[in-house]
Amino acid sequence: MSVGFYRAFEDEHRGSRDLIKERQRVYLPFIQPLKELYPNSEAIDLGCGRGEWLELLIESGFQAQGVDLDDGMLAVCRERGLTVQTKDAIAGLKECADQSQAVVSGFHLAEHIPFDVLQTLVSEALRVLKPGGVLILETPNPENIVVGTANFYLDPTHKQPIPPLLLSFLAEHLGFSRVKVIRLQAPVDLAVGRKLSIHDVLGGVSPDYAIVAQKSASENIIRQISSAFEPEYGVTLGMLAGGYDQQIDVKFADALAAANAASSAAERAAVLAEQAMNKAIFAENALNAIYLSTSWRITAPVRWAGNQVKLLRERGLMGRFRDLVKKVCKPLLICAINYFDAHPNLRAKHSGASSKLKIYDNLRALYLSITFVDNLNADTAEVTDSPESPYLPVLICTRPTPLAQHIHHELKTALVKKRACE
Known part of the structure; x- marks a missing residue:
């Protein structure tokens, strides 16, 4: 790898020194009680890089030193007057005396070394820590699906992702008394209960995590640092998936x-x-x-009588009489006309009595006069065949137009004059 590559890579993809230093303040509650317990506390930061955590340790009163194999990264530390050495992390730990350090830390170091070397590192950290001292190891979080499947491999020096359960188990297995998993850098707006998307489930889990492992000590020492171990930190995949399922x-x-x-x-x-x-x-x-x-x-006659009284009031006595005559005469006229229509020879014999008396013509004229008077009050008018006989034209009157009313008046006047002359 070319000189200066990793420094340029961190500047581009990890973030500025100020940003990283601000993020690392989350660990201060775990180390500040140790400064009170051990006034001349020493601390060692493995793979110290640009030295953000070294500065925080020194600002908190620790005598801190750092080791790293990349001289390009250490150049930043030396420019700031920090105590650093170009050295392997395991070698740096082996040079430390037993129970000499209050804090051992390694930020984004564990994923760069083989797992057997990581075991040695954790074991050596336990040896050099004071009673109640803490080991802090921060690494990318493969619980975040985007980080575990894509972003992790952006760094060509990464070996393999390490799940939180594995790293915490390793520390417990090698003898640390308690281990806390701290999930880091989750999107702030996820904490306000906003609506979740599938993108949140895939990439919203805390992208980094750390284990803070404490070495066994007296109950008094353990109690002084307990408050930092109680809260839950960050966002898990289960939280986001559960929230999305609930939606x-x-x-x-x-x-x-x-x-x-x-x-x-x-x-x-x-x-x-x-x-x-x-x-x-x-x-x-x-x-x-x-x-x-x-x-x-039984009451049918009563209803009939009531109906007759109603019609009598509406039509008057003469009107009801005419209605009854028409009711009786009209069927008889139809029968008689139909009879003549069925026997045309009766009309053909002019010497017969029916022809001389013009019985058929008189019957037809009477029928037409009755039908004409009945239909004058109708709202429609057309000449059509009689439903009783196809030979009898029936006048179905519409509401007369002014011209029709005038013609009717002229015909009626002429008929009256003709009768008066006769």
């Missing part, structure tokens, strides 16, 4: 409720329609029962 469940429940409401409305409409149909059938049956009842038949 889907809520949407499904809302859709199901809407479907049930629509179904209930349709069912209610069907019930109401059925009830209306049943009421109509009941009313029809009740009406038929009335028509078939004895009382209805």
Whole structure:
């Protein structure tokens, strides 16, 4: 790898020194009680890089030193007056005396070394730490699916991702008394309960995590640092996946409720329609029962008489008399005319009595006069064949136009004058 490559790579992809230093302040609650327990506390940062954490250690009162194999990265530390050595992490630890360090740290170091070397590092850290001292190891979080499948391999010096459960188990297995997993740098807006997307599930889990492993000590020492181990840190995949599933469940429940409401409305409409149909059938049956009842038949004459009185009031005595005459005469006239129509020889024999008396012509004229008077009050008018006989034209009057009314008046006047002359 060319000289200066890794420094340029970190500047481009990890973030500025100020950003990294601000993020690392999350570990201060774990180390500040140790400064009170061990006033002349020493600390060693493995793979110290540009020295952001070294500066925080020194600002917190620790006598801190760093080791790293990249002289290009260490050049930044030396420019700032930090105590650093170009040295392998394991070699740096082996030079430390037993129980000499209050803090051992390694930021984004574990993923760069083989797992057997990582085991040696954790074991050596336990040896050099004071009672109650802490080991801090920060690394990319493969629980974040985007990090574990893509972003992790952006760095060509990475060996393999290390799941949080594996790293925490390693520290416990090698003898640390308690281990805390701290998930880091999750999107801030995920904590406010906003609506989740599938992108949040894939890439919203804390992209980095660290284990803070504490060496066994007296109960008094353990108690002084316990408050930092109690909170939960960051966002897990289970939290996001569960929240996303809950959103889907809520949407499904809302859709199901809407479907049930629509179904209930349709069912209610069907019930109401059925009830209306049943009421109509009941009313029809009740009406038929009335028509078939004895009382209805007995009171038929009374209803007929009442109807006659009503017609008498509307038509007057002479009008009702004419109606009755027409009612009786019209069927008889139709029968007589139909008889003549069926026997045309009766009209053909001019010497016969019917021909001389013009019985057929008189019958037809009488029928037409009755029909004409009946239809004068109608709203429509056309000449068509009689429904009783195809030989009898029937006048179906429309509402007369002014011209028709004038012609009718002129014909009627001429007829009156003709009769007066006769």
